[in-house]
Amino acid sequence: MNFPIEKVRSRFPALKREYKGKPVVYFDGPGGTQFLDTAIEAVCGYMTCGSANLHGVFPTSTETEELIDKARDDIKTLFNAPNHEVAFGANATTMMFHVARALAKGWNAGDEIILTELEHHSNIDSWRTAAEDKGVVVKYIPLDIKTLTLDMDALPGLISEKTKLIAVGAASNCIGTITDIKPIAAQAKKVGALVAVDAVHAIPHMYVDMEDLGIDMLFSSAYKFFAAHVGMTVMRKDLLENLDVYKVAPAPEYAPDRLETGTQNHEGIPSISAAIKFVAELGSGTTFKEQIISGYKALEEYENGVADYIRKEMRKIKGITIYEAEDTVPKTPTIAFRAEGISNRDFCKRMCEEHSVFIATGDFYAMTVALKLGVRESGSFIRAGLAPYNTMEEADRFLNGIKDIMCT
Numbered sequence: 001m002n003f004p005i006e007k008v009r010s011r012f013p014a015l016k017r018e019y020k021g022k023p024v025v026y027f028d029g030p031g032g033t034q035f036l037d038t039a040i041e042a043v044c045g046y047m048t049c050g051s052a053n054l055h056g057v058f059p060t061s062t063e064t065e066e067l068i069d070k071a072r073d074d075i076k077t078l079f080n081a082p083n084h085e086v087a088f089g090a091n092a093t094t095m096m097f098h099v100a101r102a103l104a105k106g107w108n109a110g111d112e113i114i115l116t117e118l119e120h121h122s123n124i125d126s127w128r129t130a131a132e133d134k135g136v137v138v139k140y141i142p143l144d145i146k147t148l149t150l151d152m153d154a155l156p157g158l159i160s161e162k163t164k165l166i167a168v169g170a171a172s173n174c175i176g177t178i179t180d181i182k183p184i185a186a187q188a189k190k191v192g193a194l195v196a197v198d199a200v201h202a203i204p205h206m207y208v209d210m211e212d213l214g215i216d217m218l219f220s221s222a223y224k225f226f227a228a229h230v231g232m233t234v235m236r237k238d239l240l241e242n243l244d245v246y247k248v249a250p251a252p253e254y255a256p257d258r259l260e261t262g263t264q265n266h267e268g269i270p271s272i273s274a275a276i277k278f279v280a281e282l283g284s285g286t287t288f289k290e291q292i293i294s295g296y297k298a299l300e301e302y303e304n305g306v307a308d309y310i311r312k313e314m315r316k317i318k319g320i321t322i323y324e325a326e327d328t329v330p331k332t333p334t335i336a337f338r339a340e341g342i343s344n345r346d347f348c349k350r351m352c353e354e355h356s357v358f359i360a361t362g363d364f365y366a367m368t369v370a371l372k373l374g375v376r377e378s379g380s381f382i383r384a385g386l387a388p389y390n391t392m393e394e395a396d397r398f399l400n401g402i403k404d405i406m407c408t
Contacts, residue, residue, distance in 0.1 A: 003302035009389050011037050022356035025394040030173050030334050030385035036226040039271035046267045067270045074276045077289050081210040084234050085256035088264045091231040092200045092219040096126035102245045109135030112162040117143035119169050120365045123198040127167050145372050148325040163193040170202035174366035176334035177325045185214030205332045207296040227275040228268030299388045306395050307333030313399050319406050333386035344379040355401035359384045
């Protein structure tokens, strides 16, 4: 693989950490990646040089505004969203609830929305609870438990002229399945429904083109993407300008500020620009957009090569069950599994204490997936998720750890 892995690893200071005398293997990326060096510098630089709130006439205020504006522009380039605006908040979940309550003001009893059974529940319960408050019917694109993909044949029977919104995830944070959004959005547009996409798990691994896919609003979080804890909403400009948001009276009416509540994480926002630049530096091209797309291609090829190797070897280990779509289905480098004869928690504990490999257990808020697969009451899943700084050597350490645990 022609990927500058050592150069990439040098950009993440946390990779120098050791535990129990061994270098730590961070296979917990889906829960939050490690921090990029320039993202850390962006946070520290802002706090060191002087912070301020917005709309002042003094340098620290105007500089803050400039950093925020640059981050907005970079995010629009990242998602190819020239006709959209970018608003910031605490995290993607909070922003989904905020937007859902605002949109629901225009919904009426008998209207309908469509969700999916593959989602992180932030992209279910935000919309579901807002719909229930208004007497709106909630429908679900079902998860096919045999293929571990959405049953797209069910969508034509769910969508109607009453459909106001379809909310779907770009990729499952639990089992890694990538959903083809474009045909879903095309059907939504035929009935005038809005398309909301959860890109939290997708953003570290793949390019999401909002214009091409027909996405009206997208939610993401920078801490899953090598940067600080900042939530992002990227929303079609005309929609955001007319959204009946909940806000304090003196707050700005103009977009995108009208969607933001209170003072934002000014020190964290510049770190997003650093993370986007990092992806671009992995690629090539004459424009920033071309570099981002090329960077994602290189990143995706590398990560998938490591993940495919891990999956192939895990299938050979007796007592391990992997929950995955077939090889022809695109997936993020995220692997959900269970181990026979040992609890998920004990398995993760042994991986940590004996092999210094950090992995996690739970349903990861993909509660419906765990319920449909019949594993939630017994601890749901063990999840190993890669990032572009993980190596084949770390993959072998992980695999050897599984073999050691399953043989003792």
